[in-house]
Amino acid sequence: MGLLNPDYLFKKTTNITPDFLAKLGIKNLILDVDNTLATHGNPQPAPGVEEWIKLMKDSGIKLVIASNNYAKRVAPFADRLGLDYISFSVKPSPLGFSKALKKLDGSAKDTAVVGDQILTDVLGAHLMGMKALMVLAILEEGTPGFKIKRRFEKGYIEKYIREHGGAL
Numbered sequence: 001m002g003l004l005n006p007d008y009l010f011k012k013t014t015n016i017t018p019d020f021l022a023k024l025g026i027k028n029l030i031l032d033v034d035n036t037l038a039t040h041g042n043p044q045p046a047p048g049v050e051e052w053i054k055l056m057k058d059s060g061i062k063l064v065i066a067s068n069n070y071a072k073r074v075a076p077f078a079d080r081l082g083l084d085y086i087s088f089s090v091k092p093s094p095l096g097f098s099k100a101l102k103k104l105d106g107s108a109k110d111t112a113v114v115g116d117q118i119l120t121d122v123l124g125a126h127l128m129g130m131k132a133l134m135v136l137a138i139l140e141e142g143t144p145g146f147k148i149k150r151r152f153e154k155g156y157i158e159k160y161i162r163e164h165g166g167a168l
């Protein structure tokens with residue numbers, strides 16, 4: 001499996017279940033924010049996200065946010081969900097993810113990354129030896145830079161769906 005191929009692809013973050021994580025031996029999750037827990041820049045979590053965070057916490061899964069976005073965006077969002085966070089995480093560099101693992105008191109083996117982007121979340125997870133649980137972006141961005149990224153990702157998403165019969 002290449003560095004850019006997600007280990008698992010979910011239609012949305014809230015489709016990830018405690019049972020699924022238990023089967024993989026995953027005890028901790030590092031969560032992206034934009035287009036993973038909310039639409040880009042939106043202070044309001046996507047439908048079901050608050051309940052999902054509670055379900056994860058109640059199931060003993062430890063959570064931390066790692067976003068490449070600025071503290072101004074990430075801090076109030078993390079606060080609202082009652083989560084610790086790393087902003088300006090510079091994914092895919094291991095810098096932020098190393099800090100996240102420390103906060104979780106976790107290891108690469110028992111921690112997975114949840115995020116919507118291949119070149120940051122998936123690649124960053126794999127560079128650290130963690131599993132990448134990719135989610136389909138909640139709402140694709142309209143900016144030119146993002147359009148190029150999304151076009152690039154499409155091939156990987158289609159490959160996953162071809163090989164696995166669909167997103168979870």
Ligand SMILES: [Mg+2]
Pocket residue numbers: 032033034035036115116117
């Ligand atoms: Mg994102």
